[in-house]
Amino acid sequence: MDVILDGIIEAVRLLISLDREVLQITLLTLQVSGIATLISVLIGIPMGTVLALTGFMGRGFLVSLVNFGMGLPPVVVGLATWLCLTRYGPLGMLGLLYSPAAMIIAQAVIASPIVAGFSMAAIQSVNPKLRLQILSLGATQFQFLFLIIWEARLGILAAVIAGFGGVISEVGASMMVGGNVRGYTRVLTTATVLEVSKGSFEMATALSIILLLLSFSIMASLSYLQQRGRRP
Amino acid sequence: MDVILDGIIEAVRLLISLDREVLQITLLTLQVSGIATLISVLIGIPMGTVLALTGFMGRGFLVSLVNFGMGLPPVVVGLATWLCLTRYGPLGMLGLLYSPAAMIIAQAVIASPIVAGFSMAAIQSVNPKLRLQILSLGATQFQFLFLIIWEARLGILAAVIAGFGGVISEVGASMMVGGNVRGYTRVLTTATVLEVSKGSFEMATALSIILLLLSFSIMASLSYLQQRGRRP
Amino acid sequence: QKIGPEPAVRDLILATTTSTVDSGLLDLLHPVFEKKTGYRVKTISVGTGQALAMGEKGEADVLLTHAPASEKKLVDAGTVINYRRVMFNDFVLVGPPKDPAGIKGKPSPEALKTIAAKGSVFISRGDDSGTHKKELSVWKKAEVTPAGSKWYLESGQGMGATLRMASEKEAYTLTDRGTYLAQRANLNLDILSEGDRELLNIYHVMQVNHEKFNKVNAAGAKAYVEFMVAPEVQKMIGEFGKEKFGQSLFFPDAGKE
Amino acid sequence: MKPMLEARDLRLTLSGREIFSVEHLVLHKAEVLALVGPNGAGKSSLLLTLALLQKPTSGTIQIDGVAAGNGNLLAIRRRMALVFQDALLLDTTVARNITIPLRIRGLSRKDAADRCEKWLERFGVAHLAKRPARNLSGGEAQRTSLARAFAVEPELLFLDEPFASLDYPTRKVLLEDLGGILEELNMTTLFVTHDYTEIPYLARQVAVLFEGKIVKSGPVVQVFGHGILDRRVWVPWERD
Amino acid sequence: MKPMLEARDLRLTLSGREIFSVEHLVLHKAEVLALVGPNGAGKSSLLLTLALLQKPTSGTIQIDGVAAGNGNLLAIRRRMALVFQDALLLDTTVARNITIPLRIRGLSRKDAADRCEKWLERFGVAHLAKRPARNLSGGEAQRTSLARAFAVEPELLFLDEPFASLDYPTRKVLLEDLGGILEELNMTTLFVTHDYTEIPYLARQVAVLFEGKIVKSGPVVQVFGHGILDRRVWVPWERD
């Protein structure tokens, strides 16, 4: 357990001394996972809403596709994104491989079905008669969605939490498409893996602790938002 | 895209020829992630239920802890589990490191907060008056829980789907504590990573496809269960 | 004090093995290179197999690897050019200090023979890496076919992870000296057999052929190769690790074929 | 003059069960029609269908002479309001529950607030304006739901047992008021009730739905007789 | 004889608002008490508290001479049944909604099925037994909820506006029946209603709750006068 203790000491030291490299890695982590989550929210919430509210041919198939996408292995997403973005792959001309943009793409692919799936479940659990009531208030399609999402906000926030949690903690895809380039695409998880493979467990533990602090504070604020005014 | 095409062909070949090694890897994957999910269901559902239904000191803190655990990076879980299970670690005497049991432990640690968090959200969205109605039916604590969970089954199944999806697709922790030992702790995700690092992208794609097929069929049956009788 | 004009294509993709990165060597060299030339090196550390595959597909600009036999195929096919020797270190057999199989001091093929005879656990990387290939060639020399035996485990992971597993399981394994030295503090393993001629671990740097792959950053790749074999860089390689480990991790080797 | 609402051959089948089948139903402008019938007759389903919230299995609905279709659904819905059998309030304050449909219709913040105040006052829940709708009592919720419907001052109003949870004196005062309000605002109204004593306050016409079919319709006194006008009960907390 | 239910100094405060404050309330065995009052008076909250589902801020409740506490809550709850203001059914079939509380109380599958059938019959919803409760009409749901409460044949029964969504003839028949049933089964009953004409059918005693306080109580005729007994309306689908 010395390793963990040393890791904590090292983490504190890094935080206090505002180590430039660690700071940069932390900011990049936030930036990449934040933007990816934002994209997945923009894609996932409307998608989940449509799946929850409309009945069309192939809906059942799409629902299982989303549920399945929720379990899409980051490694597989990483591999597929990698194959798409390579120089001679279909999107090679964009030259995005081994850049933060590539990581954002892969993470958004991972998070979108998560957000969509949980948004769907949240909206399905809104009283179906309330949906009719909202329509009868004269709401446009957009206002309707807004109000329904408001009613399902508890579950939708859980969806966002899950999406963000899924990507900030992910390593396989980020490693593959980002390449863990120092000062450019190195994020907290990939840096941790590198430190482990270097055998510097203290540093790995320190980075883990920073990652945990980071995700804990974000999760805590999201869950505060979610639980506000909801006592059992 | 040739790689993907070749990967598909290879996947079909492996499946048709019932390649012994691939079969064994697939079964182990199912076994490890299945048991881990089971454990996380046994821990997570009661825990989520208690958090949703009771108000006690420190509940707020526990809720953020669970939400935070939902985003616990597998790499960090892997590192922590590894440190606990090493020969001279606190649980070293069990001699579990680099065994399927160690992978199950790590995966259960990853999945439990996911299941707990989503169970909590699901149960919170059950009409609070219905809870009182159930109590007034004369239900014991246990019967009460059973009935509440029944009412929240849509969301709870989503929680199980998320938990299972989280672990079957996870690679960081499995790699660290399982060690990817051929014929013993190699699962589909770790095998995929290995094939990528060998540069055999076709084989990696084939394994990915098998993993996708596997998780797709499981997710499809779970989501069929979930959506049965729920049209919008 | 940068030399030459601003490069046309700034990004340079280097595919290399984990050992060069994990040892920390490239973290020392690349800032110097970047400052001097203005390129940004994107170091992708992967298994040797993947590094070579990336070269074969034109996905990398320059390679730094340690599997001469496999590299030779790329050179012969004209996939890579400007193939230059950079440095070497060596492979060593490590195992638990108690040395249950009693291989201490034996030359490597004999040591492996003893391990097989005693049935002591041996951990192979099993990942087609340079180290794995070297290990297989030693088994061949020892005239043992270990695959499928109960005492022969394939970790399917990088060197660091494999060393840790060996340490935990009190097993033997073959490792490059650099990684072993870097990790030694956390391991309960000793060097038991070393110094054989065939256990040399030679690193080469090479440019991916821009005439075959139009997207390859030829100028950058050339600059990188020249940089690695430049005398002052060779000196840095030789000094690297002396301070921390009391000995060099790599020995400069440019120009000797 | 075109009727405000006209339905022809309206039929609804759910889960293989015919819920209602109505050949012809007309509501003239400013007319108030009471719809009665036993539990499960299909009243609520018919109301939902006429309010364009439930797609009928077959049949047509014309609103103010225009056939309701996908193109004009929203425009028509904004001319209507509906009070459901159980008050379905949004999970926000009472006041915002009233103002949302007004803001949706493009009223300014100020106008919406004024209307909201006026109608909350009218239904005796002005003191609850800032309270979260989630904690209201049954009657308070129903009043809020009524205020919400009236606040949009619709041309066409659907009420599904709107007074069931109101206390007796409130109900009485409201019934006496509402007749005047409906007339003043020219609201065409269809309302479902189980308490026949309410009918004469509001409606002249009544239609009886039984097992999904309209089995009788006409002026109130013709359907019920004169006994319906007679009801006297004391309010216990107002005496002495 | 000990009273079936006795509450002293019962007070409930929620979100800083005093919901009710009742000094003393007694229900003797087999007594039926009507609880009336305006919307928001606190009737439903008082009922929930007496049924041991809402913890009072202060005060004590004795059931059959025993103070209700954590230890005996379940045992006491099994002697009670409660019909909520809005029918709260479980998301399963109508029949299972009835049998679940019976099976919970240890009845055999067969006995539970028999009782279920009997009470569904009595409330006129036997034909719905196999239907999912989620799609019921308002009145059908309320009947199911009533059947569920009566099927457990409780010693102590709480009813919160149980007839509000029932159609008039059903309500009338039920009211006439239920008086006998309550007497026959010796059920001590507290029921909340807004329709004072229902009171004389079931209750002899009435208590009036106003702004959380019992402002009046006593025999029905004394509180309301004799006008309450008079009500005549026709059932439109039964004539001719």
Ligand SMILES: Nc1ncnc2c1ncn2[C@@H]1O[C@H](COP(=O)(O)OP(=O)(O)OP(=O)(O)O)[C@@H](O)[C@H]1O
């Ligand atoms: N959790 C709560 N927080 C604050 N106020 C509440 C809460 N629950 C109920 N109330 C308020 O308490 C008052 C009493 O509510 P209750 O439901 O007991 O009324 P009631 O007498 O049953 O009325 P009704 O006849 O309309 O059903 C209401 O004004 C209601 O808004």
Ligand SMILES: Nc1ncnc2c1ncn2[C@@H]1O[C@H](COP(=O)(O)OP(=O)(O)OP(=O)(O)O)[C@@H](O)[C@H]1O
């Ligand atoms: N989705 C559905 N699937 C099957 N049957 C349904 C569905 N929705 C409603 N029903 C049935 O249709 C019938 C009519 O329901 P509706 O709610 O219109 O009755 P109602 O006349 O309003 O009754 P009440 O007076 O009790 O409110 C009921 O028997 C109900 O069970």
Ligand SMILES: [Mg+2]
């Ligand atoms: Mg109805």
Ligand SMILES: [Mg+2]
């Ligand atoms: Mg009430």
